[in-house]
Every structure is written in C-alpha cells, then in structure tokens.
Amino acid sequence: MENDSRRKFLGVCLAGATVAAAAAAGYPVIRYLAPKSGKVGTDKLVFATSDIPDGEAKFFEYAGTSAVLVKTNAGALLALSAVCTHMGCIVQWEKDKQDFLCPCHAGHYSPEGEVLSGPPPKPLAKIPFTVADGKITVG
Ligand code: FES
Known part of the structure; x- marks a missing residue:
C-alpha cells in the first residue's frame, strides 16, 4: 500500500x-x-542609409509587427512586412541566395517580396518609406 x-x-x-x-x-x-502582437501604431522610424549595405537586410519592429528593410546587390531598397503570408511566421533573409526564406514551410520570396516557391498565397506586404539626406524614413 x-x-x-x-x-x-x-x-x-x-x-x-x-x-x-x-x-x-x-x-x-x-x-x-510568431509575429509580435500589441500596439498597432503608425510611428515613423528613421534609419541611416549606411545601416543597410548592398545585399543586406535589417529587421525591425513596425506598427506592432516585424518588418524588414532590404537593399539588393543592385542597390534597390525595399521595406516589407516580415510576416509570411502563409501562416504568419517571420521570414529570414538569405544573403547568399538574395531571397527571403520562411522557416516554417520553406516558402521563398524575392527581395521585392514576390512569392518564388512554397505555400505562401500572396507577396509580402510593402511598407511605404522615403529616402532623403542619407536617411530612410519608414511609415
Ligand atoms: S508560414 Fe511561411 S511558408 Fe508556411
């Protein structure tokens, strides 16, 4: 017992x-x-253009979620949501391949956010930005 x-x-x-x-x-x-949740503000963020060398990406929080600035090897600058359009995982920048990989189901996006392969149904959302005087203003 x-x-x-x-x-x-x-x-x-x-x-x-x-x-x-x-x-x-x-x-x-x-x-x-999982993407961050919480406050959905529209505050503007400012980065120095020198923060993002050619071929690199910089991830940051914007409007309560994950976003990314990417500069292609050709020097084109883009601001995108980093939230995969399939099921909401956060994409990763693959510098060697110059594309975004979603680690959850292997979705691939171009630097412009277009779907290259995998299950994502839509491109990554674009975020407005301006460039002036060596500064990138997002939002
Ligand atoms: S959540 Fe990104 S590919 Fe499924």
Whole structure:
C-alpha cells in the first residue's frame, strides 16, 4: 500500500516535471516564430542609409509587427512586412541566395517580396518609406 502511494506521488512529480520542461523548451520557439502582437501604431522610424549595405537586410519592429528593410546587390531598397503570408511566421533573409526564406514551410520570396516557391498565397506586404539626406524614413 505504501509503495502504491509512493509510486503515484513519483508519477505525479514526473508528469509535472515533463510538462514544465516542455513548456520551457517550447515557449522560446513559439515566441521566435510568431509575429509580435500589441500596439498597432503608425510611428515613423528613421534609419541611416549606411545601416543597410548592398545585399543586406535589417529587421525591425513596425506598427506592432516585424518588418524588414532590404537593399539588393543592385542597390534597390525595399521595406516589407516580415510576416509570411502563409501562416504568419517571420521570414529570414538569405544573403547568399538574395531571397527571403520562411522557416516554417520553406516558402521563398524575392527581395521585392514576390512569392518564388512554397505555400505562401500572396507577396509580402510593402511598407511605404522615403529616402532623403542619407536617411530612410519608414511609415
Ligand atoms: S508560414 Fe511561411 S511558408 Fe508556411
């Protein structure tokens, strides 16, 4: 009888520890893949043009979600939503391939945000910006 109680107690402890470990391991993954939520402001953001060399991308928070400025190897500058149009994961810039990869289902987008392959149904949303006096103003 005492062994049954001890076995049940250890079982409950083990189950609790397993749930806690799964939550601790899964939370950062979910936070990384999910777009930010919260305030949806339209504040303007200013970056120096020198912040984004040719062929590079700079990710930032804009209007409560993830966005990216990208300058192609040819020097074209674009501001896009970084939220995949398939299921909302955050895309990554592949500098060597000069495209965006969505890590969730391998969707690929061009630097202009057009869908190249995979399940995304629409291009990445464009964000308005202006360039003047060595500054990029987003929004
Ligand atoms: S969420 Fe991006 S390809 Fe599925």
